[in-house]
Amino acid sequence: MIISVAVLLIVVLILAVGWWNEVNKNQELKSQIEKYQDELSERPLPEANKESEPDEVGTFVKTRMSRPATPETYRNVFDLDVNGQRILAHLAHMYTTKSTYVRGGHDAERESCFRAGQADVVGFIYRQINKVNDPNYKQEDEVND
Structure with missing residues (x-):
């Protein structure tokens, strides 16, 4: 009986340590996410400089159904x-x-x-x-x- 209680306490201790590690990992991830969000919010968005960038040019090809060749x-x-x-x-x-x-x-x-x-x-x-x-x-x- 004493051995079964000891084994049970060891299993409970292992599960508690595992749970504690998962909680700490989640808190670390949340703090890293907040850090990156703060860093991104401090960066200014790039402004479009229309003088230096030419307008996009190209050919739009429209296909249409045509009659078969006779x-x-x-x-x-x-x-x-x-x-x-x-x-x-x-x-x-x-x-x-x-x-x-x-x-x-x-x-x-x-x-x-x-x-x-x-x-x-x-x-x-x-x-x-x-x-x-x-x-x-x-x-x-x-x-x-």
């Missing part, structure tokens, strides 16, 4: 405009003049598919232009490929 759009851009013709000729030279087939293994197959995809984009532009230049073309019959 075959006539392709004709206007790549067939009727001189700069569009130059760009289309350059794209055709860059991506349709070389063979799409590459000899080799798995990596060569991927390269072949990549080149075929590049050539197909230029081919799509030509198909859209030819669709509009067809005398039987009507805008209502338009279906995107």
Whole structure:
């Protein structure tokens, strides 16, 4: 019985010391917070000096929903405009003049598919232009490929 009372007193003493340490830590934190708040309140706020700082400049980009491109759009851009013709000729030279087939293994197959995809984009532009230049073309019959 005496041993159990002694053990109980030791446990109570340990808990009391732990509680006392927590109380002291909280008081130290509160005093540090008050110290920092006093220090911050003594500092003056920086004043904006408008003469030395230029106004912010930039470009505001607003996106808007536009109608999808029609075959006539392709004709206007790549067939009727001189700069569009130059760009289309350059794209055709860059991506349709070389063979799409590459000899080799798995990596060569991927390269072949990549080149075929590049050539197909230029081919799509030509198909859209030819669709509009067809005398039987009507805008209502338009279906995107």
